[in-house]
Amino acid sequence: MDDGAFAGFSEQARRRLPRLFADYIDGGAHGERTMARNRAAFGQWGIVPRGLRDVSSINLATQCFGRSWALPVFLAPLGFAGMFHAHGEQGAAYAAHKRGVGMGVSTFSIAPMEKVAATGADLMAQIYVFRDRALTRDMLERARACGMDGIILTIDTAITPVRERDMRNGFRHLSRPTATQMAGLLRHPSWLYGQVRGGAMPNVGNIAGYTGSRGVMAQARDVVAQIDAGLDWDDLAWLRATWGGTLVVKGIMHPDDAIRAAEIGADGLIISNHGGRQMDPAPATLDVLPAIAQAVGGRVDIMLDSGIRRGGDVVAALALGARAVSIGRPWAWGLAAGGARGVGLVLDTLAREISDVMALAGLPDIAAVRAAGRNALWRF
Numbered sequence: 001m002d003d004g005a006f007a008g009f010s011e012q013a014r015r016r017l018p019r020l021f022a023d024y025i026d027g028g029a030h031g032e033r034t035m036a037r038n039r040a041a042f043g044q045w046g047i048v049p050r051g052l053r054d055v056s057s058i059n060l061a062t063q064c065f066g067r068s069w070a071l072p073v074f075l076a077p078l079g080f081a082g083m084f085h086a087h088g089e090q091g092a093a094y095a096a097h098k099r100g101v102g103m104g105v106s107t108f109s110i111a112p113m114e115k116v117a118a119t120g121a122d123l124m125a126q127i128y129v130f131r132d133r134a135l136t137r138d139m140l141e142r143a144r145a146c147g148m149d150g151i152i153l154t155i156d157t158a159i160t161p162v163r164e165r166d167m168r169n170g171f172r173h174l175s176r177p178t179a180t181q182m183a184g185l186l187r188h189p190s191w192l193y194g195q196v197r198g199g200a201m202p203n204v205g206n207i208a209g210y211t212g213s214r215g216v217m218a219q220a221r222d223v224v225a226q227i228d229a230g231l232d233w234d235d236l237a238w239l240r241a242t243w244g245g246t247l248v249v250k251g252i253m254h255p256d257d258a259i260r261a262a263e264i265g266a267d268g269l270i271i272s273n274h275g276g277r278q279m280d281p282a283p284a285t286l287d288v289l290p291a292i293a294q295a296v297g298g299r300v301d302i303m304l305d306s307g308i309r310r311g312g313d314v315v316a317a318l319a320l321g322a323r324a325v326s327i328g329r330p331w332a333w334g335l336a337a338g339g340a341r342g343v344g345l346v347l348d349t350l351a352r353e354i355s356d357v358m359a360l361a362g363l364p365d366i367a368a369v370r371a372a373g374r375n376a377l378w379r380f
């Protein structure tokens, strides 16, 4: 896979992590065709160079979901990040805070959201609607109590599909490691040392009542079983009525769903195919973006994720109608490779490339990118 500007980070992450974690991050569902298509879609668009425009100062600041960020880039919610490096989710949040960008805290965060919030970062809690609604209400109350005024409802995980790499590695059964798995963990002593120092028996610490000594994957399976596969539009309306803050729906891939979510009162949408980890084969997010942007017509802000690996990818997504993008695997690689510093470097790398592309396209700020739209682009 083409890891773009982050190839160095992903290589280092693969060296540092036991294989089953590296594969968990990198892998996708079934034949991984969606994952490949996400990248290929960005390859279809060029940014047209323009000169004789004042680009002596490039401003990457943007507004999305009623928030202001220094870059049009958000750290996507990632489960189990605390197992990629001892700095865990707090390290990533610290890096996000330092760079002035936002971050989603996964329901499957190893660190409880309260600890992540203590970094002072601009966070949104990623939630599911659980079969036990009291559990969902509890997540909402905790998010509110620790100062988060926004939530992200993930809607593309009614089931968790086969991910062949995880099957091969027995990832979902890690709670009782086999001899092969144990040998794999022991071959990565610096990673193991970090985990031992961090508590040795990690929990999905973000979900009250699901921690304990049975091991992280047994807990994760229990939580996955709580995700309500019967979720429908009425439940979105229930969530809208229950949660007074910003509500963003993640996993939108069809204009009709975008319109319906906006009508029910969602404040924002994330066009996402979960980085190719759910539906395979699905269309690339960049390919569905123009129709969705046209359908919602500016009524709600759109963020896009899945396959962003270059500054040019970000500029293309903004020109086609997104207000910001989010990155998943790149920050996981940065964290695994170098903790909080690694996540910061990933953001710096992307910011530098976005700035390069905007300058050479004669677009000094994000408003100019959005105003130029397709006029800034070339379809190969």
Ligand SMILES: Cc1cc2nc3c(=O)[nH]c(=O)nc-3n(C[C@H](O)[C@H](O)[C@H](O)COP(=O)(O)O)c2cc1C
Residues within 6 Å of the ligand: 024, 025, 026, 076, 077, 078, 079, 080, 106, 107, 108, 126, 154, 250, 272, 273, 274, 275, 276, 277, 305, 306, 307, 308, 326, 327, 328, 329, 330, 332
């Ligand atoms: C390791 C990993 C864990 C993830 N965990 C979650 C999660 O807990 N909740 C969620 O909504 N999305 C989750 N995602 C999906 C991301 O939020 C995001 O949609 C995706 O990573 C974007 O694609 P990219 O990795 O190509 O940037 C996860 C993705 C990865 C790679």
Ligand SMILES: CCCCCCC(=O)C(=O)O
Residues within 6 Å of the ligand: 078, 079, 108, 157, 160, 172, 220, 221, 224, 274, 277
């Ligand atoms: C054991 C599978 C749980 C999946 C939750 C995290 C996630 O969304 C992912 O893509 O991985």
